[in-house]
Amino acid sequence: MLGVYILIISVLACIIVGSLVITRGLHDRRTVVYGLLTLSLLALCVANFLAISLEDNQIFFVRCVMGSTTVAMYLIYVLIMELKERSSKNKPYYKTTLFYATAAMFIIDFTDLLFTGVIPGEPPKPIPNIGILFFFGLYIATLGIGVRQLRKDTTMASSINEKRRYALLIAGIVPIVFLAPLTSFVMPNYLGINQFVVVTPLYAFIFVALVGYAIVRHGLFDVRRAVVRTMAYILSLFSLAVIYYVIAYAVSLTLFQGRSTTDFSVSPVNILLALVLAFLFQPIKRFFDKATDNFFYHDRYDSDDFFANLNQILSSTVDLRGLLERASGHIAKTLKAEQAMFYLRYTNGTHHFVSAGTEKHTRIPVYDIGILDEYLEDASDTIIVTDLLTEGSVAQKMLRSHKIAVTMPLRYDKTVMGYLLLGEQQAGSYAKRDITALETISNGLVIAIQNAISLHEVKELNATLQQRIDVATKELRASNAQLKHLDEVKDEFMSMASHQLRTPLTSVKGYISMVIEGDAGKITPQQHKLLAEAFKSSERMVGLIADFLNVSRLQTGKFIIDKKPFDLKNVVRQEVADLQLMATTHDIKLRAKLGVGTFPVNADEQKLRQVIMNFIDNAVYYSPANSTVVVSIEKVKDTAAVTIVDTGIGVPQAEQTRLFQKFFRAGNARKQRPDGTGVGLYLARRVVAAHGGQIIFSSKEGKGSTFGFSLPLSKEVPAVVEKSRAVATR
Secondary structure (H helix, E strand, C coil), X not given: XXXXXXXXXXXXXXXXXXXXXXXXXXXXXXXXXXXXXXXXXXXXXXXXXXXXXXXXXHHHHHHHHHHXXXXXXXXXXXXXXXXXXXXXXXXXXXXXXXXXXXXXXXXXHCCCCCEEXXXXXXXXXXXXXXXXXXXXXXXXXXXXXXHHHHHHHHHHCCCHHHHHHHHHHHHHHHHHHHHHHHHXXXXXXXXXXXXXHHHHHXXXXXXXXXXXXXXXXXXXXXXXXXXXXXXXXXXXXXXXXXXXXXXXXXXXXXXXXXCCHHHHHCCXXXXXXXXXXXXXXXXXXHHHHHHHHHHHCCCCXXXXXXXXHHHHHHHHCCCHHHHHHHHHHHHHHHHCECCEEEEEEEEECEEEEEEEECCCCCCCCHHHHHHHHHHHHCCCCCCEEHXXXXXXXXXXXXXXXXXXXXXXXXXXXXXXEEEEEEEXXXXXXXXXXXXXXXXXXXXXXXXXXXXXXXXXXXXXXXXXXXXXXXXXXXXXXXXXXXXXXXXXXXXXXXXXXXXXXXXXXXXXXXHHHHXXXXXXXXXXXXXXXXXXXXXXXXXXXXXXXHHHHHHHHHHHCCCCCCCEEEEHHHHHHHHHHHCHHHHHHCCEEEEEEECCCCCEEEECHHHHHHHHHHHHHHHHHCCCCCEEEEEEEEEECCEEEEEEECCCCCCCXXXXXXXXXXXXXXXXXXXXXXXXXXXXXXXXXXXXXXXXXXXXXXEEXXXXXXXXXXXXXXXXXXXXXXXXCCHHHC
């Protein structure tokens, strides 16, 4: 009876697990081989049971056992070869030989060449013939080649996933290949030990379960869920059966004094017990659901939590490398990947490459990334699964060499901007829900990465600009220092030249004045006219030198304002009187409008005389003949305002803002008077500003101009003393 139960449980388990594996991978030739192998093992289990249980046709069922074993051994060899996914050109030449040898052996299994008959018994003992030698030879050769290749593959396995797969494969093969022949053939036939024959179907179940778990690389957790739920139901039912048996036995002993359980089976107590067990089923099932989940699903993850945590990382991290490292770490931890990395490229004037990921992740060369680019030129995969690529293709070999199991292209505006690459999964293999999760986060990753790249580009641009600004600033500072040095040299030269030229020009001016006045003898009218022009030019030269000397003093900080109280109206009157002759020679009427009363100021009289003289001189030179220049002084609130109004060429509107700058002259002024220096107005502004006054200016091109200044009036009223101004001081 025990053998029947073992057979039924093993067959049902093989059918359930085998079906789940096969339906998850019909596209894969490995699952096809696995399905055929499962069928052959089921046939082996059934034939073995019938050969033991039935007395009729025992020789036929024994031959079925041998035939199933022959087919199973060859399929185990093929499965070993297929698990490594070798291309046909790399498979050993003896595979064909083994195929034909297996086909021949299968035919021999059903003839007298293998067994001539059986000796009835439990179990029956077959009578071997010459064919048994061929069977064992083929058995040893097939399994020897397969085990040798499996050992080689196990040694060469580099990833945890591969090592676990081969460990499961070995654990499944050992019972069916070594223990099954020992307990079902060798021990009963040659050692007379028959007790272990009934456990032969369990070997088939162990093989189907472990090997199925090993070869299902995609959708593995879906299979695990079905197995877990089945186990929970089995444990629940087993627990209820034990409870029922214990209670029923106890009740039988207590109430029926050990009589037949038939009495108990029809009693109300039995009915009540059945109802109690029915109510207990759901709590017990929930307990085993939780227990099996904790054992089998300790590494599972909640998709919503995964997305929420990843979105938090993407929204809270702006640094590009930090974003890639944190995101790859979270993805690798959640999906149980051995490694995770990002490879990105972007252009910011030049081409840049960024590679970041989990600690000690593989560094993939740019050339290998180019292989992925070439693959995607002819494909539009959203997720690239290495094992599903064309066997032996360049892309597959490259990814396997770097231990990359899954690759997700990151597309922005239909262009591949980079890749997310995942290593082998530590828990087995990536399921469909893992691939779906990656597809779901793709757009969010791309947007966050693109934003981080944009910010990174701005930072790089700012750093570059700051570097350029620092270099330019350094150059400007050097140039400025050089210019300051040159300016100091120029100021020093102007000061020295002005001092050196002033003395001989004063002497020349004095001697010409003496000749004009007749101190050197009588001169002719023609000579007087020429000497007068020479005296006039020397006087202008002295004035220019004085202006340059004042500019030099301003630049070197030696421009001193010597303030004293005086009446500004007297100064204006004297300057107008002194310049009447010069105005007359230009056919200009110079008229003064002097206000009522005195205009006491505390100022540097000599420097204000130069300002007034400069304004009147400009008005005369830039006014047309037969026009009038009006010089006036008046009180405006608490200030004395001096203005010089002409009807000359005026100043263009566009050039008025620069008029009082050093060495600047308006364009029409340069045409009218090419010998000007452009320092007169500059000095006037500086002198007035040094006195706390304001420049007065207004002009209209072609209509005339108004120049002047205003100074604060002083409370101290000086005595009105007429002072003559020595010509030499001019």
